[in-house]
Amino acid sequence: xxxxxxxxxxxxxxxxxxxxxxxxxxxxxxxxxxxxxxxxxxxxxxxxxxxxxxxxxxxxxxxxxxxxxxxxxxxxxxxxxxxxxxxxxxxxxxxxxxxxxxxxxxxxxxxxxxxxxxxxxxxxxxxxxxxxxxxxxxxxxxxxxxxxxxxxxxxxxxxxxxxxxxxxxxxxxxxxxxxxxxxxxxxxxxxxxxxxxxxxxxxxxxxxxxxxxxxxxxxxxxxxxxxxxxxxxxxxxxxxxxxxxxxxxxxxxxxxxxxxxxxxxxxxxxxxxxxxxxxxxxxxxxxxxxxxxxx
Numbered sequence: 257x258x259x260x261x262x263x264x265x266x267x268x269x270x271x272x273x274x275x276x277x278x279x280x281x282x283x284x285x286x287x288x289x290x291x292x293x294x295x296x297x298x299x300x301x302x303x304x305x306x307x308x309x310x311x312x313x314x315x316x317x318x319x320x321x322x323x324x325x326x327x328x329x330x331x332x333x334x335x336x337x338x339x340x341x342x343x344x345x346x347x348x349x350x351x352x353x354x355x356x357x358x359x360x361x362x363x364x365x366x367x368x369x370x371x372x373x374x375x376x377x378x379x380x381x382x383x384x385x386x387x388x389x390x391x392x393x394x395x396x397x398x399x400x401x402x403x404x405x406x407x408x409x410x411x412x413x414x415x416x417x418x419x420x421x422x423x424x425x426x427x428x429x430x431x432x433x434x435x436x437x438x439x440x441x442x443x444x445x446x447x448x449x450x451x452x453x454x455x456x457x458x459x460x461x462x463x464x465x466x467x468x469x470x471x472x473x474x475x476x477x478x479x480x481x482x483x484x485x486x487x488x489x490x491x492x493x494x495x496x497x498x499x500x501x502x503x504x505x506x507x508x509x510x511x512x513x514x515x516x517x518x519x520x521x522x523x524x525x526x527x528x529x530x531x532x533x534x535x536x537x538x539x540x541x542x543x544x545x546x547x548x549x550x551x
Contacts, residue, residue: 272488302326308539312550323387351551379408438463473518497532
């Protein structure tokens with residue numbers, strides 16, 4: 257499957273959404289009779305789509321509306337929503353600014369510390385509307401923020417970083433024990449992001465209920481350009497789905513695969529499902545919606 261690209265180096269051909277197409281099958285179905293629902297940890301959602309944990313995509317109002325429509329929206333606990341009592345004012349200033357001024361504003365707004373009481377407040381606001389509360393943070397804040405979010409009624413907790421592995425090495429700070437965390441927390445945990453078969457299997461062993469698949473494919477992500485790392489989403493999804501199926505056969509426990517990023521057309525989402533995704537996470541397309549907090 258791999259070809260030599262130089263002495264001692266081999267590369268495998270991988271595929272993105274623009275490089276494949278779906279071949280029609282031998283049977284057609286009335287679109288009105290197709291079930292696209294998404295089962296996750298005993299709950300059924302009408303829409304297999306998660307709105308990404310981005311400040312320009314999800315706020316409390318957006319999360320409530322997305323839940324009402326049958327999907328999920330992930331609120332970023334590291335962002336503007338938990339740093340400012342009135343985040344709309346900050347977002348309005350950024351939206352009205354010139355590109356240069358907007359960059360300057362973004363560089364300053366995140367210097368304001370996160371207020372723990374706002375974590376409780378945002379989750380409570382979502383739950384008071386009888387909506388699903390899904391929240392996200394970086395690994396360094398997971399232990400503290402998860403306690404606050406769960407106490408306020410959060411339904412799903414997401415730990416997300418650019419690249420997530422079991423074997424994170426650091427001598428400068430204490431690393432999060434993902435296995436211990438997933439076993440101790442009382443609500444479903446989604447981990448991300450990863451792109452390979454081996455890492456997907458290792459992350460499933462933590463006890464996570466779902467995994468986010470994708471490194472650098474999103475419109476707002478610069479990982480591939482800056483660091484040069486990533487795997488095109490078609491191959492990443494197929495490999496992760498293969499790991500999920502192997503793990504399910506071996507253990508009897510099903511872990512959802514959520515393709516995250518790189519989908520800007522309806523056809524891309526269809527391709528993600530054909531590749532084995534259980535659900536997809538969308539960012540930039542929702543950011544362009546008039547209901548999105550980023551205007």
